[in-house]
Amino acid sequence: MSRALFDADFGDRAPRLLAPGAVHVPGWLEPEAQRWIAEQFRRWAAGPVPPRGARIRGHEMSVKTVCLGWHWQPYRYSRTADDVNGRPVLDLPDWMVRMGRRALADVEQDPAVAAFAGESATYRPDTALANFYTESASMGMHQDKDEKSGAPVVSISLGDACTFRLGNPEHRGRPYRDILLASGDLLIFGGPSRFAYHGVTKVHPGTAPADCGVEGGRINITLRETGLSG
Ligand SMILES: O=C(O)CCC(=O)C(=O)O
Numbered sequence: 071m072s073r074a075l076f077d078a079d080f081g082d083r084a085p086r087l088l089a090p091g092a093v094h095v096p097g098w099l100e101p102e103a104q105r106w107i108a109e110q111f112r113r114w115a116a117g118p119v120p121p122r123g124a125r126i127r128g129h130e131m132s133v134k135t136v137c138l139g140w141h142w143q144p145y146r147y148s149r150t151a152d153d154v155n156g157r158p159v160l161d162l163p164d165w166m167v168r169m170g171r172r173a174l175a176d177v178e179q180d181p182a183v184a185a186f187a188g189e190s191a192t193y194r195p196d197t198a199l200a201n202f203y204t205e206s207a208s209m210g211m212h213q214d215k216d217e218k219s220g221a222p223v224v225s226i227s228l229g230d231a232c233t234f235r236l237g238n239p240e241h242r243g244r245p246y247r248d249i250l251l252a253s254g255d256l257l258i259f260g261g262p263s264r265f266a267y268h269g270v271t272k273v274h275p276g277t278a279p280a281d282c283g284v285e286g287g288r289i290n291i292t293l294r295e296t297g298l299s300g
């Protein structure tokens with residue numbers, strides 16, 4: 071499956087530009103690919119590092135995160151999950167690197183969108199943050215800025231749809247726009263949107279398609295280049 075995933079298992083819905091450098095591709099992953107990735111998520115969640123709600127200024131996030139390649143905690147990356155159980159995180163699988171490149175390449179090839187020219191060839195994500203949202207979970211407005219690289223963030227969504235708020239790079243407030251991210255959707259934010267504030271205001275219970283492999287709640291995976299070595 072991990073091979074087929076990058077040959078045929080993509081939808082053909084058109085990318086749409088949300089803001090300079092921010093592109094949404096509805097239905098990018100076919101149901102079979104969604105189910106397969108959801109199954110991988112369950113394997114990562116089994117350890118060695120379980121999903122955990124990161125603590126931000128003393129508050130535990132409602133979203134539970136398991137990391138691959140590098141472990142993220144506010145506001146740094148490490149190879150071991152120092153704020154969980156100290157164990158080394160799982161490697162980032164090659165199929166995820168290929169998926170990230172494929173995502174960028176698909177968007178680059180769309181003349182109507184004209185984003186990320188040539189970046190897919192050199193894109194080398196080295197970490198993935200896999201988030202699980204229960205029906206009541208949300209994520210406040212934040213920037214992904216613990217990375218030392220300005221390479222795009224590639225995000226895929228599985229399970230229940232959510233309202234995703236894409237803001238601006240200056241502050242948490244307006245202007246922002248709310249979009250629905252559904253199961254199988256791809257979102258890329260790079261270029262002028264790479265450090266835009268963003269968050270998830272609501273998960274929509276009961277909206278997961280029957281064939282997506284997620285029974286309730288939402289999985290989101292973001293691929294990133296940390297810009298770190300070692
Ligand atoms: O769940 C999402 O769509 C966004 C996740 C996110 O912003 C993050 O993990 O930093």
Ligand SMILES: [Fe+2]
Binds near residue numbers: 212213214
């Ligand atoms: Fe984020």
